[in-house]
């Protein structure tokens with residue numbers, strides 16, 4: 001069994017995952033920005049210990065997927081959700097506590113590792129995973145390996161520029177993909193075009209399905225920008241597969257037509273129609289991703 005820890009902006013999920021990617025059991029704790037790191041780590045340790053006491057089997061190792069960025073040494077960089085985790089090494093600390101190897105990756109990198117091991121396009125030599133929810137993130141598999149940038153960094157696919165006249169982003173750019181096509185961008189646009197302040201992305205998708213003209217226009221606009229970004233990625237990487245995850249992609253059917261139109265129009269120089277594009281079919285993708293980080297680094301079976 002692999003211990004899996006999925007650190008997100010609203011919750012920290014702790015689970016046990018089989019080598020096949022099958023989830024055995026899990027618990028969930030709220031992410032508390034006010035909580036000191038040592039206390040939060042004690043809660044994670046206690047939760048994992050309890051799961052281990054409930055299920056027979058050997059703990060082979062621990063994998064972690066986390067929101068936010070990591071240094072090349074796998075130390076957490078400052079993170080708005082977990083301020084006291086800054087400069088900490090949860091992988092090293094959990095490895096010490098349980099006397100096993102532990103691995104950690106950014107959650108989008110963790111997700112692409114899980115897709116590569118256990119997803120519908122498992123084994124793809126060139127795979128791009130994109131998560132579209134409040135923000136947009138992604139991970140890349142190149143020649144069967146997790147792609148890393150200079151100094152081991154995680155490339156920020158969600159922050160390539162789609163429209164330089166678009167809204168400013170905290171990354172420094174204007175009109176980057178995340179600011180044009182995320183669930184947050186969808187809700188922001190509706191709010192400034194006559195929608196109610198409490199309309200979130202989920203409700204806007206519901207309203208679009210019911211035929212609300214403003215919601216339909218907003219979904220069409222988002223689909224256009226989503227398609228432009230995906231078309232850019234397909235032109236740049238010509239991957240075997242593009243896997244989509246995140247909350248907004250639970251409504252993929254609303255966006256699919258316009259996205260496919262954009263790709264067909266924009267990707268004239270690469271065989272875009274050979275690229276498999278689809279929504280992730282993994283259950284409990286966050287915990288599967290966490291476990292996959294360990295399998296990627298320490299599991300012998302990871303051998304494509």
Ligand SMILES: [Zn+2]
Pocket residue numbers: 158159169170171172173176177178179
């Ligand atoms: Zn940005």
